[in-house]
Amino acid sequence: MSTSPTPARQAFGDIAPALADYTDQMLFGDVWQRPGLAPRERSLITVASLVALYRVNELPFHLGKALDNGVSRDELIELITHLAFYSGWPTASSALPIARRVFEERGL
Template identity: 45%
Template structure:
């Protein structure tokens, strides 16, 4: 049973903006006893509370989230949050730079996986892999 209160409404609105209906209403409304508590927590606490705090912009939160997912090797969530970051105004170049920066602090495998995920997301979103002409200089 979903309780529609202010945190829920704020969280579902943020999820909808970042991930569309499939990542918002569909996720929440098609839960089971197995995952309903997780979906409630993600909607209310993650997106209804923490993502709304004034100390960081939503764009900055997306950049940080993507960086942490690259650092911890959470492949599936990297793709989810790369899409969300694009919706939140993070540029493809910024996402690439986050993945490249990971080489320094997380190692080549982490950075490589981040770039691989970005390649998939950019292809899906029809973002040209020629981001800034750097490869032709």
């Protein structure tokens, strides 16, 4: 077991340790591990939802998680482009600079 803090612990574990526990155990330990969808599919759904709902705070983490789960840079850009017509131009155009930053941080 890793001794390094989880992303939830790093983000808000100091102020909301119970929420960090729920995030680690329920969300990523249970929901994300359910057998009905592969992690790659869950990442595509999650990124699409975050873009469509303009949840820019969570988007960098989940773009990175999507890349880790096998979603390509090009697929993420296509997802954002596609959503411009369904969730609105502002949501897509707001997601692109965030995606650019995540890609640059990863050298993509």
